[in-house]
Amino acid sequence: MADLHSDQHVSCQEVVELVSDYLEGALTPDEAALFEQHLNFCDGCDWYVDQLRTTIATVGRIEQEEVPPAMRQKLLTAFRDRGRS
């Protein structure tokens, strides 16, 4: 992943690689400040970060995978028998 330049400047191309570290809280306070400073001045990156948040929210709405009926039945039977064994 991209490193932040020592000259206190982040390019858009670096922002798109740092965004996950930013959202995960993995940037140092100085790095996070630089990152946010960039967003304040750059609509493109602000929208990009917004797109990623929208992506995460969209993925969060995917329905969970269904348990196959046969397995569900088998597990339920085992659960019922638990107390009796």
Added chain:
Amino acid sequence: MTGAEVAGRDAAADEAELLARLRAGDEDAFEALVARHYGTMLAVAQTYVKGRATAEEVVQETWLAVIQGLDRFEGRASLKTWILSILVNKAKTRGVREARSVPFAALAGEDDAPAVAPERFRGADDAFPGHWRAYPGNWSADTVVGDRETIRAAMGAIAALPPVQQTVIRMRDVEGYSSEEVCAALDVSEANQRVLLHRARSRVRAVLEEHLDG
């Protein structure tokens, strides 16, 4: 209801109650628990064993072990952490994936593709190297999140990811597991977990961009 929504309510206080209900033989509680963790368990199993059928067997074996072990569970770890640790042990005894001795690069998938295609940024000879040529779309104006087609596009994007990336994004963003839980289940470092998540989310965003703006 989605996994993230369920997980959000999954407070520690509820856990003791859930455990009590399970031990008392509450079938609804058991079925809900199985349903809630099925997707993640299957995904984690598939990173250790070959083939969906084998992964399903591992999930089933895990639940049978959970049922047997319910009375012995001491609650030192959370219930789902305990269940996942049983799953990983079961999966590892199946012998595939050589107990995770695979180098991380191979595990993560060969693609080291950038999050966004380089040609969308200005070149080194430009006055503003590394800046957007054209801005990405402003999605905040749209209500894309709940759109059925968009969700389907996201599902397709995830299905096309390398397996371990699939598992990471599924656990984190579909089912709402923490990064610590993902690291433990997949036996990867925190930094590597972030790389996998970054690649997965970046790829899904790119697919959604094609879907929405394309």
